Amino acid sequence: MRRQSLTPILLCAGALLIAALACNLTDNAPPPSLMPRATATPPATIGFATLAPDEFPEQATNIPANEPRPDTTLINVINQVEPDRLIQHVDALVGMRTRHVLSSWTTPNEGIGAAYNYVLNQFNLIRDQSYQNSFTVLQPQEFTIEFAGVQTVGRNIIGVLQGTETGAGILLLGAHYDSISRDFENPNANAPGANDDATGMAALMEIARIMSQRPHRSTVMFVAFSAEEIQRKGSISFVNDYLRVNNIQIDAMINMDIIGSSTSAIGAINDDTIRLYSADPNESASRHLARTINLLGSRHFPEMTIELQPGVDRPERYGDHMSFSEAGFASVRFVEMLEETDRHHTERDNLEDIQITYLMRATQTVLAISTALADGLRPPRSVQLRDAGNGQRTLVWERVPGATGYVVALRPPGSLIYDPSFEVTDNQVTWDGFAQPRFVAVAVAAKDASGLIGPFSFEYAITN
Secondary structure (H helix, E strand, C coil), rough: CCCCCCCCCCCCCHHHHHHHHHHHHHHCCCCCCCCCCCCCCCCCEEEECCCCCCCCCCCCCCCCCCCCCCCHHHHHHHCCCCCHHHHHHHHHCCCCCCCCCCCCCCCCCCHHHHHHHHHHHHCCCCCCCCCCHCEEEECCCEEEEEECCCCEEEEEEEEECCCCCCCCEEEEEEEEEECCCCCCCCCCCCEECHHHHHHHHHHHHHHHHCCCCCCCEEEEEEEEEEECCCCCCHHHHHHHHHHCCCCCCCCCEEEECCCCEECCCCCCCCEEEEEECCCCCCCCHHHHHHHHHHHHHHCCCCCCCEECCCCCCCCCCCCCCEEEEECCEEEEEEEEEECCCCCCCCCCCCHHHHHHHHHHHHHHHHHHHHHHHHHHHCCCCCCEEEEEEECCCECCCCEEECEEEEEEEEEEEECCCCEEEEEEEECEECCCCCCCCCCCEEEEEEEEECCEEEECCCCCEECC
């Protein structure tokens, strides 16, 4: 927007789950289904000096690492995205005319209250139809809003899919359901907010619906934020008054905000590329998450190219992901490639500018990545580089149970992305290429029997 400026959830007993549903988050009581997680220790630094290589190591598979090979299970998941559902969600939110945080909480079909009720009802439907009742709708997190001389309440809506594997972390997907006009303080001005951010909300609800149909290794949280349009007050409150107070560690946050249009103001079309923003510096946890997402996307959903951007957001713009990165959590934001900024916060941000095919692809992109991050094998531990003699070095790591192979990703100096990457079947690879100046960092991920690649290890620096 523009103006001034995974520890998993342990499965709870029946009584405990009932308590979780009844707890009042405004009292800062920790939700019983979310367990505190210790902060990860910083990665070690590794490296030896050798000459840069001209080819991959002999142990690498002969299939190019960048060739897309989505597994059949993931293809089935991606194909469950229903474009009709997406556009129905957008249409419903647009039909409320405005979702300004100071608009009505009591008018049935208009205002922030109508939007809140719609999203909460959708979360409840997902809960009722989820696999073994695995989707929990927690008590919404309330926070105080003071804006334009008025005090009111904001509500963040929280859904949780409890993970099945201890130590698999927490993935959070988010979007915002409020809207605003360029008459920022006027709660009665028309603010349909179709692209900003009914599209992100539609994707959030559709991904939650699909992911709720089966279990996942990691815990996945789905949060519909309010008050993003007034300096992201909702997500700041969520981070400070919910995550920090309850000592909940989020391993990755993915924000979907303005993801529904493939056209520009001058008629250009780009229907197969989406931008991804993350906080500097290039070695930050958020940038590492962005690199991971870029590589996983190229493997598992090549229909949409993810283009990394060298900054936390567009100039003089912001989004809810920033509330997480500022607090030390790895977070990213998806934004469409061609953006008509003159539509934002006006009555022109309506359904006519939404291309359902683009919104569907954007949703499938995030769904594919979220599935890989939540379902993939956990990353290898104890990654080390050892001198193998004769200018060779051996990259070695602990075996991951169930892994049929590993992906080794390399980052050249100054690069935003991992390129190249290659696969090996053993838990080690010997090469003379693990050296500066060609590469400055390496990370490793495990691949399971279905071909699903999981999250990457910490990025390990290669030094001379």
